[in-house]
Amino acid sequence: MKLLGTPLSPFVRKVLFVLEENEITYESDPSVSPMSITEKYKEKYHPLGKIPALEDGDFCLADSSVIISYLNDKFLDKNIYPKDIQQKAKAQWFEEYCDTKVMSELTGVIFYQRVVVVxxxxxxxxxxxxxxxxxNSAPPIFDYLNSILKKSKYLVGDEYSTADMALLCQIIALSYAEFNVDSMQWPELAAYIEDLKSIASVQKVLAAEMQVLAELM
Ligand SMILES: N[C@@H](CCC(=O)N[C@@H](CS)C(=O)NCC(=O)O)C(=O)O
Known part of the structure; x- marks a missing residue:
């Protein structure tokens, strides 16, 4: 099974967090980036010409959330989503929130401008x-996330889940653009992020992308 896409993409990073946390064996092709998308790639992997894409034998699949859902169904012995259906739905809500709201208003502006553009x-x-x-955009988003983390250790209950991976992949991109959550204003959110960064599978993903980052910066 091969994951295509540079790990500097938050959506690729999200899938990498899932693969590593669940100890799923995979290969990766980090050479695919939005700058290198070909017509062949669009035809074979992703009609919208985005990353990530997954290749599993003859089967090819686009979109990080769809890939994670496929991994969940393929690896039935793993708990990729929370087992409880309401917890699972909540995790998917946070994934959607981070992929759309956080991406379009924060990462897609701050990381895009300071890292991609520059x-x-x-x-x-x-x-x-x-x-x-x-x-203007960050405070209401961080207020919302901080309010959740006042009530629970992780975004969904007491266990690290895809919800946290979806948020962390965006927060890491923002940190590369030198924008971090202010611990004075959002103490629970800032402490939670530090806690997530100490998770072994997260550290493994971040260490692997350091080389790509060093070449870029
Ligand atoms: N909803 C998609 C979003 C993927 C996405 O927007 N990827 C960006 C890189 S971070 C991309 O490939 N952009 C190229 C483009 O939009 O042409 C997912 O979750 O996989």
Whole structure:
């Protein structure tokens, strides 16, 4: 089974967190990036020309959330989602929230401008757009997440789940753009992020992407 996509993509990182946490054997092809998408890739893996994609024998699949759902159904001996159906649905809600709201309002602006535009495209950062995201978009998102973490250790109950992986993959991208959660304003969220970063499978994924990051920065 092969996962295609650079680990600098939050969506690729999300799937890597799932694979490593569940000790699933896989290969990866980190050479595929949004800059290198070919017509052949679109035809074979992803009609929208995005990453990640998964290849499992002859079977190819697009989209991080769909890939995670497939892994859940394929590896029945693993608990990829929480077992309880309401907890599972909650985890999927947080995954959707992070993939859409956090991505479009924070990562897609701050990481995109400061890392993709500046480091990869060698163009100027739109600091006004970045400041608008930091000052106006981040506070309500962090307020919401912090309010959940006042009540439970993880986003869904007391266990690390795909909900946390979906958030952490975005938070890591934001940290590469030098934007971190302020521990004075959002203490529970900031402490939770530090706790997630100490998980062995998370450390393994982050260590592996360090080399790609070093080449970029
Ligand atoms: N909903 C998709 C989003 C994937 C996505 O937007 N990937 C970005 C990289 S972070 C991409 O490939 N962008 C290229 C493009 O939009 O053309 C998923 O969860 O896999």
């Amino acid at each position: 480091k990869l495209l060698k163009q100027e950062c739109d600091e006004e757009l970045v400041n608008q995201a930091i000052e």
